[in-house]
Amino acid sequence: MSSGSQPSASGAAIPDEVYGDSIFDHGRDTEVSRLSALTEELDPVTWQCLQAVGVAAHWHCLELGAGTGTVSERLARVCHQGSVLATDLDLTYLPPPDDTNLTVRRHDVTAEDLPTESFDLIHARYLLCHLRERNQVLRKVVSWLKPGGWLLLEEPAQFPITSSPHSAYHTVSMGIFSVLAERIGTDCHWARHLPQSMAAAGLTEIGVHVTSSLVGGDRPMSRFWRLTLEQLAPHIVDGGHATAAQVREVATQLADAGFHDLGMATVSVWGRKEEMP
Template sequence: MTPPSGPDGQDTALGRYGESLFEAAHPREAERIDDAAVVYDPVTTHRLRALGAGPGLRCLEVGAGTGTVARWLLREAGVDEVVALDRDTGALERGGDEPGLRVVTADLTDGSLDLGTFDLVHARFVLMHLPERRRVVSRLAGLLNPGGRILLGDAVELPDRLDASRAYRRTMDAMWEALRETIGTDITHVPAYPRFLREEGLAEVAAEAYCPPLTPGGPLARFWSGTWRRMRPELEAPGRLDPATVDEALAQLDSPHLAELAPGMLLAWGRRA
């Protein structure tokens, strides 16, 4: 029997990020998130600055994680208020109180959630995990004040299909498949984000992609190593990978011969007229 599908064509019976996979209570989860933040925060904050992040703004940080971007908005950009939203805010709250920071523990897809309106909305590596992603884009765009701006960031990939037999490539492909089947993660929609924003009536819509270097033992290699280790049961499920392939892929992330292109990030933005 075909499982029920939501309006975005995805199985509504799937698990969720932070529950079925990557539980926030795991002792290494905050470290795993911060390994990615070290790489992507400079790109994100550069774009936020270019979009006018600064004094006088009320901002929404969706999927705030450990709070690196939320705190940058307050400390470096000098915005007046940041509403940091996540379904689990334990890691964010452990960072201590911050003037202007309002932490909200809630589900973005909860239709009763009322956060008010904002001058700047940012969501990174969130929508790709949500079956309701198209509706969420509409909802986030609807939270913008006149002249307000939105920045969406999610994963994109340029796989080397000429060498698909390598352990790294096979493991990365198996990971995306396992994520899709377990929690509904889907990055095939990400290149459509600029179109989604245009459909919401936003002006000055544009996008860029960033593919960071994957260096042996570096923060991004640690992120993927930690991700694959946490997902070993799903990666080694029947019909996917054998343990030796996963071991080889993990070893490649530490090898001085590592020469792979890691998944990158697409940023799309627009302004409410």
């Protein structure tokens, strides 16, 4: 994929970089640590939601944007009579192919299709918010569900940080969201509308779970946010979103066990595709 931006008809810049081109590149030394911190924070939440769905041993499952593969590997153990397909644009952190029921495949969800009505469960976490085509992708993903199949989407939401009482933390974190929106088209407001979006895509039995996170010290979300800031700091400062001094202050706060504030929320929404009468 190319990087940078091109002007729109109105003169505004349209980003043409995608997640992983340079921002969040898997070749970066700290990227696996950043993703592993998010995994530590969110895997228990994901499994709480999957238990609400009721995963069965014979299910055929798809995980989009599988990342480090922890959810896919556990799904493969639970669905031991079925199968799990784990996909991502970059397979660096996913387990190598073996003789189990877990298959790993490079797949671009924005450009490539999968067979319709193929999966009992489709899961994606922190994926669609980074796709400019997120609404079209949602409709396409729903078509891959079998009648009666479940979709579980988990997306970050910035609203807890918007109300932060810590000035530098608020300013710098808003800078992170702005850089991601400008560079790769990320929308961390989108999750707030996810229940309605999934219902509009034809899913029923909608369930919602919202998780708050804490930052400060060695908490997983704090490590994730600190490593995200470390990577995006030059863009935040160069783009005028925050000063270098504010960035240093927040990096220190995030590493301080005595600092307490809310990180991003995670909005987990599941819904079922209606069975044929």
